[in-house]
Amino acid sequence: MPADLLNDAFFAGLSTSTEGFETAQTLPPACYVDGDFYAFEQEAVFNHEWLCVGREAWVMEPGDYFTTAIIGEPILVSRTRKGELVAMSSVCQHRAMLVAEGHGNTRGFVCPYHHWTYGLDGALVNAPAMEQTCGFDKGDIALPRFKVEVWLGFIFVNFDLEAAPLAPRLTQIETALAGYDLAGAEGPRPDPGAQLPWNWKVMFENNNDGYHASRLHQGPLHDFVPSAQSVFPAMPDEAAGYLRFNGTTHADASFNVTQKALLPVFPGLTEVDRNRMVFANIPPTLSLVVTADMVIYLIVRATGPETHEMDTGLLFAPGAMADPAFSHKLEANMTAAMSIIAQDMHVDGLVQVGLRSRFAIRGRYSWQEGAQIAFNRWLTPRYQRTWSAIAEQRVPA
Known part of the structure; x- marks a missing residue:
């Protein structure tokens, strides 16, 4: 994208990405591929967010x-x-x-x-x-x-020493995750992730996208989490993240060939918790996939306009790892999870290729893409506020 396209009209036009799904447009492709925009985004997002x-x-x-x-x-x-x-x-x-x-x-x-x-x-x-x-x-x-x-046991840092605290803006997400006691959950340290050839936002959009689940992942490893049971709770304007609840076809569903939890279920779960999965995002770095017996956490680390690294970690109920059969049960979960993740990564790479095309446009949303609009509502004000501040500095005194 030529630098002169970073202008008032471009940033004003981002507001259409925050509308309801009936009328909203996706973010411009340039937001995912352009080096000048990525440089701007570092100030708008990464220099001041947790x-x-x-x-x-x-x-x-x-x-x-x-x-x-x-x-x-x-x-x-x-x-x-x-x-x-x-x-x-x-x-x-x-x-x-x-x-x-x-x-x-x-x-x-x-x-x-x-x-x-x-x-x-x-x-x-x-x-x-x-x-x-x-x-x-x-x-x-x-x-x-x-x-x-x-x-909840996750360490956050902020380069901005004047930044407001994080936790007060995550109360709704914390409530949704209360039964899992993530602060007390156990899990091994993940290996550092390799570099992935797509923009960090493509990763975030995929992680919490209810629309593709019953299509890309169609089959016995994912059919118990149907797209039609996606729910996107409204978040306060000041919220530091957003949620997707996805109902399951039976209680204690988990990603393995049996479709049922093999590892111990988190002991604090309510009946509602046991009949849904929770997908929680705290942009720009943390994404959670929460099942009855296992939490997959993804730490997304932007490295460039079209690249990022991602550390993939696991959390389990206290004591789960002491089971002599733990490694065998986990293998069943991870065989299914990695099959699904491989499908996601394949399409994420192709999406990035498509975003570079002259024919990439600002698309439209399904009702099953409520999380994407929530993401846009988190991003867009940060982009617009930062652009306004830059524009004010250009005005002669």
């Missing part, structure tokens, strides 16, 4: 840490000796070397390049051979800190 980076269970002990990256920003999360959860940049403040990789337990972070050493809280504690550098005071230097918040 970004999920992992689970608190990964950093429970003093010295525990892990690293990740979103929009190219290297992120380091650690637990200090005092028990504080800290999120910060992993970029050394000397020559920009990364001070940590992967995950583990440590007493501090030593830059491998020149051995500048930082505490678990990011404070610089040692800088060799700097005594002859004029005005150098290691007390003035630290790894830049981010805001951090834990919600």
Whole structure:
């Protein structure tokens, strides 16, 4: 998209994506493929929103840490000796070397390049051979800190130190997930995901799309979650996420060949919970697929205008993993889940190809795509507010 198409008319036109499904249009294809728009989007969305980076269970002990990256920003999360959860940049403040990789337990972070050493809280504690550098005071230097918040066991960070808290804007989603006690759920640490060749929004739209379920996934591995039983609850204007409830054809449905839960059902579920699945999105990074016996969480990490990485994790009811037959039961679930995910990934890649085409247009919605409109209603005000702020800065005083 030529840069001159990023103008007042373009952003005003996005409002049609927030209307009811009867009249709404999809976002312009340029929002998914254009480098200039992605650069704008980093400021409009990622620089000021809460970004999920992992689970608190990964950093429970003093010295525990892990690293990740979103929009190219290297992120380091650690637990200090005092028990504080800290999120910060992993970029050394000397020559920009990364001070940590992967995950583990440590007493501090030593830059491998020149051995500048930082505490678990990011404070610089040692800088060799700097005594002859004029005005150098290691007390003035630290790894830049981010805001951090834990919600239902998930760690979120925010680059904007003035950002409003996250949890108060997720009360409706938290209520919907109460029976699963996600803060106490158990699961292994996922491996970092490989890079995927489609825009992060394509991934979000697919994860919570009720329309395609009975079509793309038609067959015994998914027919118990029919598209016709999709429900899209209205969300408050200030909400930080959105939901899809999808009724199931029987209680305790799960993704395996038996169509029934093989693992222990989450003990706090109501009768309503046991007869539906919940799909919850907290953009721009966290998407949840919630069944009676297993939660799949997807941490979506944008890397470019047409690429992202995705970490795929699993959560189970407390004690489920202690069952000697756990691995066999999980294998049955994951065989079905991975078959479905493979179908999704195939079409996501083709959607990205189509979005690049000169023939890609702003399409129309079915009533079964209520989650897409909810996503648009989350995105569009952020785009429009940021564009207005940029436009005001261009106006001569």
